[in-house]
Amino acid sequence: MKIPPPKSWEEFEEITLDACKIKWENPDLQMHGRQGQAQCGVDIYGANHIFKNIGVQCKNYESELSLSLIKDEIRKAETFTPKIEMFYIAVTTNTDVNIQREVRFLSHERANENKFPIMILFWTDIIQDLIRNNSISKKHYPQLSLTDLNTAETRDVRLFSILDLVYNTLNLDLYNNLIFGEFGQMVGENPLQIQSVILTIKYSSSNVLNQSEYEQMAKLIDKYKDYLFHVGKRKEEFSWEIAEKISNEFTGIVNGIEYNLTGKELAVFNVAKILAKWSKWEVDSDSLWPKESWENLKTFVGRIKIDELRNKIEKSESEYMEMDHFKRLDCPHKIYNEIRNILIHQAE
Structure with a gap:
């Protein structure tokens, strides 16, 4: 079931605030200031589930998220007081593996310089947290009944x-x-x-x-x-x-x-298991992932019975053979994200 993002930036901030309260189990997270006031790049602030000071910047727009925009928001957030220890940018766009990769590298550099790390909260991430609480979900989407959710x-x-x-x-x-x-x-x-x-x-x-x-x-x-x-x-x-x-x-x-699963659920279990094993393979080995492992993955993906998913895996295999080792490192996680997005939206 696809829940659309709001058009209003005020509503998006309120939804993000509620989702973050659920995510980090902290009802005391707060909005920072209001429109027209200098906010130092932070719309939401407070402590997360491990008592780290966090800041969240909300961006409600339909265009693709760029690394230059992210860096601009980071520079603003670095002026926030008291200093934040983690920084999130919440967006209404869909998950993007390319921007995720760029953010990981940027965050890695910052961590090595003892600067706060960063992460992107995409719309699907925000909604997944929001629907964990039916009463809060209904506050923002009253047209959805508890049965729907x-x-x-x-x-x-x-x-x-x-x-x-x-x-x-x-x-x-x-x-x-x-x-x-x-x-x-x-x-x-x-x-x-x-x-x-x-x-x-x-x-x-x-x-x-x-x-x-x-x-x-x-x-x-x-x-x-x-x-x-x-x-x-x-x-x-x-x-x-x-x-x-x-x-x-x-x-x-x-x-x-595993022993309590059947059908599609068991197939998804085995797909995840194969992808996890593949991630470790890429870290430990310079050689290509074995052909028989690709065949095992395609077998279990076939049992999920989603045509789009089978096509994605076929395409990924041909692309993988042309990648250098650096790009291959990210391949298992990219496929995991693609499968995840398809599973989320399969009932639309």
Whole structure:
């Protein structure tokens, strides 16, 4: 079910504020100033779920998001006081893998310079958080009944939630290594990425796992967040190997759900599992992903029975063979995003 973005920038800011309150479980997030006042590039500010000061800039327009515009907003946000520790740009446009890649590299550079990292919140991200609360969803979209929203959640959200849960959980150890590095400190990739992954795992778990499994996963997520983003002095020196050991506990929970899945859900589970394995392959190997692995992916994609999805994979395989190693690194995640978007919009 496709929910259109609002035309009014005021309404978009209100929707984004409510979605962020749900996302970070903080009802105290606030709008910053009003139209006509200098806002230093920040429309929404407050603390997120790990008590970091965040700022959100809302951009309601239909044109493509550019890197130059993002840099302009960053320069403004750097003047905000007190200083923010993470910066998000919320937009009404659809997910764009190219701008995501550029933002990752830019955020990586900033993290290495001890500057706040950045991330884009696309319209699909905002809506996914908003529909987690039916009463708030109805406030902004009263024409949608609770039945409409619940139908969308049970019919559409479960499939892409399985994809999100499996892909991100099985990649946690890879993210640990890339983001925190072997020296026990935040180096390399954007540390904001791991926080986004944790939120995705938590949300997708609530749509896929039964109550006891979800409670187990929620406790594990809290344990994981507390270790990675511990506030105050640690009893022991940080070790990414310990973080990796904790993240591996997630794998056991996720692997266990495979035996309760059938049909499309089982096919999506296996697609996510293959893509996660592929991500690690690209990091560890200079050679092309094996032909038989492509065939396995296409087999399970075929069982999802979406023509557009099969065509995407066929095209991706031919493009992959022409890529250099640097571009191949991003290929599994690009395909994951494409599959995810198709699953989200398949019932339109």
